[in-house]
Amino acid sequence: MTLDFSAYPIIDHHCHPWSEDTKEITKETFINLMNMGGLSAEEARDPENVVHSEFTPMGRQILHLMAEFLGCSPKLSDVIEARNKRAAKNYWGYCGELFYDAGIEGLFVDDGYSEVSVGSGLARNNLEEFEELLTVPMRRVARIEPRFQTAVDESSSFDDFVARFDQSLEDAARKQRVIAFKSVIAYRSGLHIENPTDDEVRKDYERSKATRARDVKHIRDWYVxxxxxxxxxxxxxxxxxxGMGDIDVVFDKCNPMQLYGLLKDPETRNTKVFLVHGGYPFSQxxxxxxxxxxxxxxxxxxxxxxxxxPGAIEKTTQILDMAPPARVVxxxxxxxxxxxxxxxxKIGRRVLEESLSTFVRTGVYDEDEAHQAAKMVLAENARRVYKPW
Ligand SMILES: [Zn+2]
Known part of the structure; x- marks a missing residue:
């Protein structure tokens, strides 16, 4: 028995924009993206690091797919040359061809950029421009941390900060039609989110105003x-x-287990909360x-x-082991x-085909149910919850 989910469209529930600058990429750019956090300019000069970076599982699996799509050998230099040649004619048209090939219906795009100094930050992108160039529909996800920092930086007092912060949420929801707010507090003070006192929050406001510190835990817990x-x-x-991410995540406080106090609090139970990145590697x-x-x-x-x-199959199986398919995107x-x-x-469908095959083989789902589960995870859940377009 083999399951084939290639006909089912995909909504990408979490991704980031890209820009015209990547119309042409170098081997080094590609290699940097294929390992967590990339290489600094100094690290890239060490041949030992280059060997490491050229041969990551992520890099190899993407190179093989690209070689197949572009009709070339999976050698890094061949793939990059063929890719740049194809992209040079019409970059956004090439992006459209990729999305058509992968059956991508639309994207939910995180508008975040790194508002404080971090090791491997995200650049600021113009999302209005990006949306116009895209050949598939997108909806915006508003990152909280830059909005928090702007409200602190521009405020004249704590009360003024609160008013500015609240207004930024209203503006994002009404003017930018965002479908979700997203926090990367796991990169700032960690997921152990408590219930700070008014006094603690005000003190952190003063410290943030003076230093733009990352670890102002009380006020971060407050804004979440x-x-x-x-x-x-x-x-x-x-x-x-x-879960994990770049190396500057607060690693000992990024396990979703840390969210227990927050998630069981009745105050938060009326909002649909998405644990982005499957808590990886703490998927269960x-x-x-x-x-x-x-x-x-x-x-x-x-x-x-x-x-x-293979790793993603195992982790996805662990997630589907406990989470109903209606709760996974x-x-x-x-x-x-x-x-x-x-x-x-492309890999997501493959992972689900393999993972759900195990559920069929062991009598948990029949084949029809496995197809239903896949359709839910790939797009139907996002369509049902967000009614995005
Ligand atoms: Zn992300």
Missing amino acids: RRVISRCKDLGTTFHIHA EAAFYANALKNVYVDLSEMIPFASV FGSDGVVIPEIHWAGA
Whole structure:
């Protein structure tokens, strides 16, 4: 028995924009994207690091897919040459061909950029321009941290900060029609989100105003709670980075287990909360919430395609072991070049085919149910929850 999900469209629930600058890429750009965090200019001069970077599972699996699509050998230099040649004619048309090939229906795009100094930051992109160039529809996900920092920087007092922050949420929801707010507090002070006192929040405001520090935990805990409690009225869901990521994540506080206090709090239960990145590698912890709490969902991005296909099959099986398929959504975390979004979609289907085959073989689902589950994860859940287009 083999399952074939190639006919099912995909909504990419979590990804990032890319720009015209990547119309032509170098081997080094590609290699940098294929390992977590990339190489600094100094690291890239060490041949030992180049060997490491040229041979990551992520890099190889994407190179093989690109070679097949472009009709060339999977040698890095051949793939990059063929890719640049094809992209040079009409970059956004080439992006459209990739999306058609992978059956991508549309994208949910994180508008975030790194508002404080971090090791491997995201650049700021013009999303209005990006949306016009895209050949598939997109909806915007509003990153909270830059909005928080801007409100602090521009405020004259704590009360003024609160008013500015609230207004920025309103503006995102009404003017930019965002479908979700997203927090990367896992990169700032960690996921152990508590209930700070008024005094603690005000002190952190003063410190943030003076230093733009990352680890102002009290006020960060405060804004996450404030946004979650407002999402329902604003007509959005809430996304939270859960699990590993770049090296500057607060690693000992990025396990979704740390979210227990926040997620079980009745105050947060009226908002749909998406654990972005499947909590990878702590996938079972993430999946538990999606079963036990009726407002929690798991997003598979980053794990697919940043982990290898065999690893992602195992983790996806662990997630589907506990989380009902109606609570799991596909995402790629594609970033900088469109090939990551495209490869993520192709790999995502493959991973689900393999994972759900196990569920069929062991009598959990019959074949029809496995197809239903795949359709839900790939696009139907996102369509049902967000009615995005
Ligand atoms: Zn991301």
